[in-house]
Amino acid sequence: MDRIKGVELTGAEIVVRCLQEEGVEHVFGYPGGAVLYIYDELFKQDKVKHVLVRHEQGAAHAADGYSRASNKVGVCLVTSGPGLTNAVTGIATAYMDSIPMVVLVGQVPTHAIGLDAFQEVDTVGITRPCVKHNFLVKDVADLAPTIKKAFYLATTGRPGPVLVDIPKDITTLSTEFLYPETVSMRSYNPVTKGHGGQIKKAVQLLLEAERPMIYTGGGVVLSNAAQQLTELVRLLGYPVTNTLMGLGAYPATDKQFLGMLGMHGTYEANMAMHNCDVLLAVGARFDDRVIGNPANFALNPRKIIHIDIDPSSISKRVKVDVPIVGNVSEVLDEFLRLIKAGAQRPDGAKLKSWWKTIEEWRGRDCLKYDHASKIIKPQFVVEKLYEVTGGDAFITSDVGQHQMWAAQFYKFDKPRRWINSGGLGTMGFGLPAAMGAQMANPGATVACVTGESSIQMCLQELSTCKQYRLPIKIVSLNNKYMGMVRQWQEFFHGNRYAESYMDALPDFVKLAEGYGHRGVQITKPEDVEPALRDAFKRKNELVFMDFLTDQTENVFPMIPGGKGISEMILSEEL
Amino acid sequence: MRHIISILLENEAGALSRVSGLFSARAYNIESLTVAPTEDASMSRMTIVTRGSEDVVEQITKQLNKLVEVVKVVDLSEAEHIERELMLIKVRAGTKEREDMKRMADIFRGRIIDVSDNTYTIELTGAGQKLDAFIQALDASAILETVRTGASGIGRGNRILRA
Numbered sequence: 001m002d003r004i005k006g007v008e009l010t011g012a013e014i015v016v017r018c019l020q021e022e023g024v025e026h027v028f029g030y031p032g033g034a035v036l037y038i039y040d041e042l043f044k045q046d047k048v049k050h051v052l053v054r055h056e057q058g059a060a061h062a063a064d065g066y067s068r069a070s071n072k073v074g075v076c077l078v079t080s081g082p083g084l085t086n087a088v089t090g091i092a093t094a095y096m097d098s099i100p101m102v103v104l105v106g107q108v109p110t111h112a113i114g115l116d117a118f119q120e121v122d123t124v125g126i127t128r129p130c131v132k133h134n135f136l137v138k139d140v141a142d143l144a145p146t147i148k149k150a151f152y153l154a155t156t157g158r159p160g161p162v163l164v165d166i167p168k169d170i171t172t173l174s175t176e177f178l179y180p181e182t183v184s185m186r187s188y189n190p191v192t193k194g195h196g197g198q199i200k201k202a203v204q205l206l207l208e209a210e211r212p213m214i215y216t217g218g219g220v221v222l223s224n225a226a227q228q229l230t231e232l233v234r235l236l237g238y239p240v241t242n243t244l245m246g247l248g249a250y251p252a253t254d255k256q257f258l259g260m261l262g263m264h265g266t267y268e269a270n271m272a273m274h275n276c277d278v279l280l281a282v283g284a285r286f287d288d289r290v291i292g293n294p295a296n297f298a299l300n301p302r303k304i305i306h307i308d309i310d311p312s313s314i315s316k317r318v319k320v321d322v323p324i325v326g327n328v329s330e331v332l333d334e335f336l337r338l339i340k341a342g343a344q345r346p347d348g349a350k351l352k353s354w355w356k357t358i359e360e361w362r363g364r365d366c367l368k369y370d371h372a373s374k375i376i377k378p379q380f381v382v383e384k385l386y387e388v389t390g391g392d393a394f395i396t397s398d399v400g401q402h403q404m405w406a407a408q409f410y411k412f413d414k415p416r417r418w419i420n421s422g423g424l425g426t427m428g429f430g431l432p433a434a435m436g437a438q439m440a441n442p443g444a445t446v447a448c449v450t451g452e453s454s455i456q457m458c459l460q461e462l463s464t465c466k467q468y469r470l471p472i473k474i475v476s477l478n479n480k481y482m483g484m485v486r487q488w489q490e491f492f493h494g495n496r497y498a499e500s501y502m503d504a505l506p507d508f509v510k511l512a513e514g515y516g517h518r519g520v521q522i523t524k525p526e527d528v529e530p531a532l533r534d535a536f537k538r539k540n541e542l543v544f545m546d547f548l549t550d551q552t553e554n555v556f557p558m559i560p561g562g563k564g565i566s567e568m569i570l571s572e573e574l
Numbered sequence: 575m576r577h578i579i580s581i582l583l584e585n586e587a588g589a590l591s592r593v594s595g596l597f598s599a600r601a602y603n604i605e606s607l608t609v610a611p612t613e614d615a616s617m618s619r620m621t622i623v624t625r626g627s628e629d630v631v632e633q634i635t636k637q638l639n640k641l642v643e644v645v646k647v648v649d650l651s652e653a654e655h656i657e658r659e660l661m662l663i664k665v666r667a668g669t670k671e672r673e674d675m676k677r678m679a680d681i682f683r684g685r686i687i688d689v690s691d692n693t694y695t696i697e698l699t700g701a702g703q704k705l706d707a708f709i710q711a712l713d714a715s716a717i718l719e720t721v722r723t724g725a726s727g728i729g730r731g732n733r734i735l736r737a
Contacts, residue, residue, distance in 0.1 A: 128588075129595055153642060185642070311639070312639075315629070
């Protein structure tokens with residue numbers, strides 16, 4: 001794009017020009033006093049489209065969902081004070097899941113900072129622990145270089161949200177606009193290429209494995225390495241599991257896929273993880289919901305190879321034998337090149353015997369549930385959702401039982417189709433994230449699997465969906481409980497259901513209608529599929545499906561918090 | 575184990591709170607922290623004394639390296655290094671104590687840098703243990719005020735930390 005040499009632009013004009021230079025098409029935001037000049041400039045152009053949410057949390061989640069579903073940077077714009085504090089949950093959500101986002105925030109004028117001005121808050125201080133980096137712009141001359149840095153930091157290395165705090169007076173002052181072409185920071189040089197010697201060692205270890213296991217996480221999705229992962233897994237013939245964040249990185253319908261692992265992962269995935277002799281961990285971080293108690297995990301000796309772009313993720317909870325710091329996609333390319341160039345292949349006989357053991361585990365059919373039930377089983381709804389959408393939808397979720405059932409029963413064959421708050425576990429994420437996913441993929445099928453509790457946390461966004469004609473399908477698994485809380489209370493708190501029952505639920509059908517959408521309530525198993533078929537036929541309409549599901553259904557398998565993989569509870573054991 | 579970590583970081587507003595915030599957020603321990611600009615005014619040098627297992631200290635250095643404004647991190651205690659701390663200590667020095675106090679300061683190679691009718695202010699540098707020993711050697715009731723900088727450290731010989 002042309003440089004306007006010698007032409008002075010105001011800070012507000014610069015903000016909008018920077019967004020244009022970055023190729024930003026959508027900004028999710030909410031106006032307010034401190035950002036009025038920026039909004040004025042947005043109004044005067046049509047390259048950057050602004051999406052008006054109904055609450056700033058929705059703006060952050062929508063920008064986040066937009067990024068996850070498109071591999072673009074999600075951008076949101078909020079005003080100072082409460083505008084920013086409302087967005088913090090969304091920023092922290094993106095931070096925990098390493099989502100590249102740029103958050104532009106208005107601030108009170110520089111001369112008023114520190115004087116407890118109206119709608120003043122220490123934005124940089126509040127967000128410091130939940131952003132990859134943040135900036136306060138104190139000079140209009142720094143504005144364009146700072147925004148450039150923000151996009152650079154958000155997208156390179158381990159991605160994450162970067163925030164730019166812009167005082168109101170900065171948006172009115174003028175300076176010559178020059179958008180830097182590149183960024184150079186002496187303190188920030190992320191590694192991308194893995195260490196050659198370590199990769200050689202890893203490949204050797206992997207080829208000599210007798211009971212190998214490949215465990216992959218969100219890093220594979222973030223570095224767009226699904227294709228390399230799939231090729232590697234097939235070339236080796238090894239079993240593979242994905243974390244909650246990694247679903248879709250390997251086709252879930254493939255026989256080498258053992259399902260998701262972790263607290264609510266499959267028996268076969270967790271058992272293979274526990275009993276393998278060589279573990280290849282790719283873009284995953286051995287977190288507490290994945291391996292449970294590290295002491296229990298360490299009971300079985302195994303060699304661990306760990307590929308991650310963030311050195312601090314390596315040997316954080318579990319000691320690793322071969323650490324490889326680098327971009328997952330580049331490192332996997334190197335793995336493939338080395339294996340193909342060499343003559344050595346895995347030991348077929350040993351691998352066959354390992355697969356035999358795995359098939360026995362798989363034979364436990366750990367995800368079975370009562371198909372003959374007269375009450376709608378939540379798992380059944382997700383299975384039908386998968387069938388009706390042909391497995392090709394973008395599925396967002398909120399947090400709780402429905403999230404786990406969606407992860408277990410919707411078979412994701414492609415990356416970036418499963419969008420959920422894995423790290424922070426943010427209820428209220430699903431609907432605004434679906435808006436972002438739909439904005440990024442206008443013609444695509446987008447569904448939000450949610451529950452009657454989660455959906456109420458960002459319900460106001462139904463109004464945004466109306467304004468922008470977003471034909472999202474809301475699949476609400478309504479069991480009238482905060483299901484996951486209820487499940488823990490049943491298992492660990494003597495059936496004392498403290499405050500987990502939502503009394504006085506709204507009539508969701510009327511509520512959807514009130515926002516100008518279509519609402520339906522489904523009460524019988526035989527009506528599930530017809531309702532879904534009817535809803536997904538309506539290409540231009542948001543349909544809120546309120547499925548009244550079995551109130552007592554629990555998510556299995558389950559590894560209780562703090563326990564080890566070998567202490568899993570299966571449904572038949574209760 | 576006690577570790578002494580040296581950090582080169584951008585001399586920017588907020589950089590210190592990023593470091594201290596990291597320590598409190600991840601429940602790492604800080605025994606002392608000292609920071610000032612280097613010969614290059616755009617850069618600060620920070621010394622942090624912390625305690626933790628090898629695993630924890632490995633995480634501390636990795637997490638510090640992750641901060642965007644941090645240029646370099648080194649665990650000085652991994653090899654030969656020198657550390658020094660400065661203490662300013664104000665002690666009672668009336669006619670009765672004056673002689674003894676002067677002698678004590680001399681023994682520890684302290685310098686008396688301020689004198690009043692009934693006080694001395696003594697400047698003392700050295701490793702932390704030396705400063706502790708000086709405090710121990712004094713009668714507790716004679717100590718009116720102590721100010722310590724916390725340790726600053728540097729590698730021995732050719733071990734150099736630069737951007």
